[in-house]
Amino acid sequence: MKADLKNLVELNSSKRSKTFAIVIQLLIILSVVTFSIETLPNLKPQTRVILNSIETFCVIIFTFEYLARIYVADSKPKFIFSFFGIIDFLAILPFYLSFGIDLRSLRMLRMFRLFRLFKLVRYNKALRHFGNAMMMAKEQIILFMVITLMLIYFAAVGIFYFENEAQPEHFSSIFDSLWWSIVTLTTVGYGDVYPITMGGRIFTFFILIIGLGIVAIPTGIISSSLTKAVEPLEEDQA
Incomplete structure (x- = not known):
């Protein structure tokens, strides 16, 4: 039984x-x-x-x-x-x-x-491949997350010093600046909080460039790991 x-x-x-x-x-x-x-x-x-x-x-x-x-x-x-x-x-x-x-x-x-x-x-075989790929790339993903958190904090500190005096209602502290930092680095840009000073705008330009790279990095890591996860199975079937 x-x-x-x-x-x-x-x-x-x-x-x-x-x-x-x-x-x-x-x-x-x-x-x-x-x-x-x-x-x-x-x-x-x-x-x-x-x-x-x-x-x-x-x-x-x-x-x-x-x-x-x-x-x-x-x-x-x-x-x-x-x-x-x-x-x-x-x-x-x-x-x-x-x-x-x-x-x-x-x-x-x-x-x-x-x-x-x-x-x-x-x-689901495809989902299992994805899970295996995530396990294979866990160290790179953890490293990426740590660096991303550091950049988010760095961006929050930078925009706080540029915009605090001009927009104290939006950038009253580094904690308030974290929201701007997150939506900017992830290139979401809701537009509810944005810089108005020249220094803040220039700083935002460089943060956006870094954000574009941040969005692309996980795609490359996971794609590479998916290839490694699927290749052994294809070799066994061959």
Whole structure:
């Protein structure tokens, strides 16, 4: 029985396993869609009953999947504290908490239902490649994030000294300047806060040039890692 169950819940070449994987993926998408529909205003009580029924059904299946994976795991603690084990747990957590906690007063707990989207990674080869690429490039990504945070702070300090006297309402402190720094370095530029002094404008020009480079760096890192992640699989298939 344990071997049959393991063959069912763990993705492999068997027809039963593939069917189970497709069903789980469809339920994940269905639960996310119903979660979105629940946010619509003025829903009829009958509609909410249907949505709650769908949610209950999905959670029952997800709970069975989670418990089955624990049961068939070679190392149960290793699975429980693994990436997918934590995702599976968080995907069903809000439903069971709702029995003891009023989720209307703790609306953020509903956000945990979005973790169901991460369950798709287990069944999607392309998403697994992306996950492997992120793991391969984690050191470069961490280095990039550290440098980016340093540049954001540097830009905030610089624009503060250029614009503080001219616009004390927008650049009253370095902390207020951080918003301008973030939207400028990421080249978003909402336009709600902008420099008016000559020095601030020149400084902003160089920050924008640096921002263009910052946007391009992660693309190159991830693209290179994706290539490295996919190449071994292509060689094995060849």
